[in-house]
Amino acid sequence: MLVAWTEFLKNTESEKVRILEMRSIIIKDKVIALNKTKEEFRKMRGYY
Numbered sequence: 014m015l016v017a018w019t020e021f022l023k024n025t026e027s028e029k030v031r032i033l034e035m036r037s038i039i040i041k042d043k044v045i046a047l048n049k050t051k052e053e054f055r056k057m058r059g060y061y
Contacts, residue, residue: 021032 021029024032
């Protein structure tokens with residue numbers, strides 16, 4: 014983890030912004046997928 018952080022800090026500011034934007038997109042996609050799974054589980058269990 015420390016190595017990854019050190020490598021990240023070596024990047025230019027614009028590269029850091031791009032990396033953080035991509036990470037944000039990935040996290041949003043994961044949250045959407047988890048919410049869909051949660052909804053499907055509730056439907057399957059008859060909560061809706």
